[in-house]
Amino acid sequence: xxxxxxxxxIGSSDRRHLIEDSDDExxxxxxxxxxxxxxxxxxxxxxxxxxxxxxxLVAVYFIYFRCxxxxxxxxxxxxxxxTWGMPRKFGSEYKEERMASIADELSKAxxxxxxxxxxxxQPDHTTVAAKVPEGYHMTAFRELALWDCDGxxxxxxxxxxxxASRFPFEGAPEFNSYTEHGDAAKATIDGEWFARKGVxxxxxxxxxxxNITVDxxxxxxxxxxxxxxxxxxxxxxxxxxxxELMATYVNESKADVVLLGxxxxxxxxxxxxxxxxxxxxxxxxxxxxxxxxxxxxLDPQVATxxxxxxxxxxxxxxxxxxxxxxxxxxxxxxxxxxxxxxxFLKMKLAVDKLVEKTISLSDHEAVTSVIHIRNxx
Numbered sequence: 001x002x003x004x005x006x007x008x009x010i011g012s013s014d015r016r017h018l019i020e021d022s023d024d025e026x027x028x029x030x031x032x033x034x035x036x037x038x039x040x041x042x043x044x045x046x047x048x049x050x051x052x053x054x055x056x057l058v059a060v061y062f063i064y065f066r067c068x069x070x071x072x073x074x075x076x077x078x079x080x081x082x083t084w085g086m087p088r089k090f091g092s093e094y095k096e097e098r099m100a101s102i103a104d105e106l107s108k109a110x111x112x113x114x115x116x117x118x119x120x121x122q123p124d125h126t127t128v129a130a131k132v133p134e135g136y137h138m139t140a141f142r143e144l145a146l147w148d149c150d151g152x153x154x155x156x157x158x159x160x161x162x163x164a165s166r167f168p169f170e171g172a173p174e175f176n177s178y179t180e181h182g183d184a185a186k187a188t189i190d191g192e193w194f195a196r197k198g199v200x201x202x203x204x205x206x207x208x209x210x211n212i213t214v215d216x217x218x219x220x221x222x223x224x225x226x227x228x229x230x231x232x233x234x235x236x237x238x239x240x241x242x243x244e245l246m247a248t249y250v251n252e253s254k255a256d257v258v259l260l261g262x263x264x265x266x267x268x269x270x271x272x273x274x275x276x277x278x279x280x281x282x283x284x285x286x287x288x289x290x291x292x293x294x295x296x297x298l299d300p301q302v303a304t305x306x307x308x309x310x311x312x313x314x315x316x317x318x319x320x321x322x323x324x325x326x327x328x329x330x331x332x333x334x335x336x337x338x339x340x341x342x343x344f345l346k347m348k349l350a351v352d353k354l355v356e357k358t359i360s361l362s363d364h365e366a367v368t369s370v371i372h373i374r375n376x377x
Contacts, residue, residue, distance in 0.1 A: 080261035103131035120155035144200035215255035
C-alpha cells in the first residue's frame with residue numbers, strides 16, 4: 001500500500017510490460033541474465049530504477065532526518081562570551097580595543113543568538129550594539145539590569161548581561177537580580193556585593209516549527225577573587241544564585257524550550273549541591289551531550305578559562321566555566337545538540353608603527369553551539 005510515508009511500488013502490470021518488451025526482441029528467456037551484454041533495454045531500466053531509489057533515499061533524508069522547514073525543525077546557532085568588560089583601571093587590559101573587535105565579531109552574524117556577560121559599561125554596550133547585523137535585535141543597556149545601574153563611572157548595580165538575536169523578541173526582555181550578591185565586608189576586594197548579578201531572559205518564537213516558543217536565559221554568577229592573593233571563595237553565594245536561577249526562573253518558564261548560557265564560575269562537578277549538578281538535574285549540557293563517552297570536553301585544550309591559548313588567563317589552571325544548556329518543557333518537542341565548540345577569538349593589536357601582537361578578545365574563550373529543535377507532534 002502506497003502512502004505519503006512509503007515508496008511507490010511498481011505494479012505487476014508494469015513488470016509484465018517490461019518483460020514482454022524484452023521478449024518481443026526475440027532474445028528468448030524471461031529474465032535479464034547477462035543484460036549488460038545482450039539487453040540494453042534492461043540495463044536502461046535498471047539504471048532508471050536505481051536513480052529513482054536513490055532519489056527517494058535523498059528525499060527521505062532531507063524530509064525526515066535533516067533539520068529543515070519541511071519537517072518542522074529549526075536550527076539555532078548560539079555563542080556565549082564573557083567579554084571581560086571591567087573598566088581598564090580595574091585591570092581589564094586593552095578593553096576598548098577588544099570591545100571594538102567583539103563588535104566586529106558580532107557584525108559577522110555567524111550565530112543566531114549571542115549571549116554576552118561582563119558588558120558592564122554603557123559605552124562598551126554602545127560600541128557592540130553599533131555593529132548589530134541588519135535584521136538582528138539587541139537588548140538595551142538597562143533592559144537586563146536594574147534601573148539604577150551606573151555603567152558610566154563604574155559597574156555598580158549592573159549585571160553586565162546582554163543578548164543579540166536574529167529572531168525578534170516576543171514581549172519585553174526581563175531581568176531579575178539574585179537575592180545573594182557576595183559578602184559586603186569583602187566588597188572592596190572582589191566587587192561582588194557592588195554588582196547586581198542576576199538572570200536575563202528573552203523569548204523568541206521559531207519559524208517553521210509550529211510556533212515553538214523558546215526562552216533564552218543568560219546569567220553570570222559570583223566569581224572568586226584571585227586565589228594567589230586571597231584565601232576565600234564565593235562558593236556559598238554562587239550556589240545560592242544557581243538554586244534561585246533554576247527554581248524561580250528556568251523551571252518556571254512557560255516556553256516550549258529553554259536555553260541557558262553564560263559564565264557560571266564553576267567547574268563541571270557532579271556532586272550534589274554543586275553548581276553544575278544543580279543545573280544538570282534538569283538541563284542538558286551541550287558539550288556533555290556530544291562528548292560524554294570520550295570526555296573530550298574536559299580536556300584542558302577546550303577550557304573556557306585558563307586556556308593555554310588565551311593571552312590573558314593562561315597563567316591560571318584551565319577549567320570550564322562557560323556553558324550552554326538546553327531543556328524541553330513540551331514532551332512533543334525534541335531538542336538536541338548538533339555541534340558545540342570553543343571559539344578562540346583573536347585580534348591583532350598594533351604596539352607601534354612596525355610591531356603588532358596577537359591578543360585574545362577576552363580572558364574567557366567563547367563557547368558555541370548548534371542546536372536543533374523539532375516539533376514531533
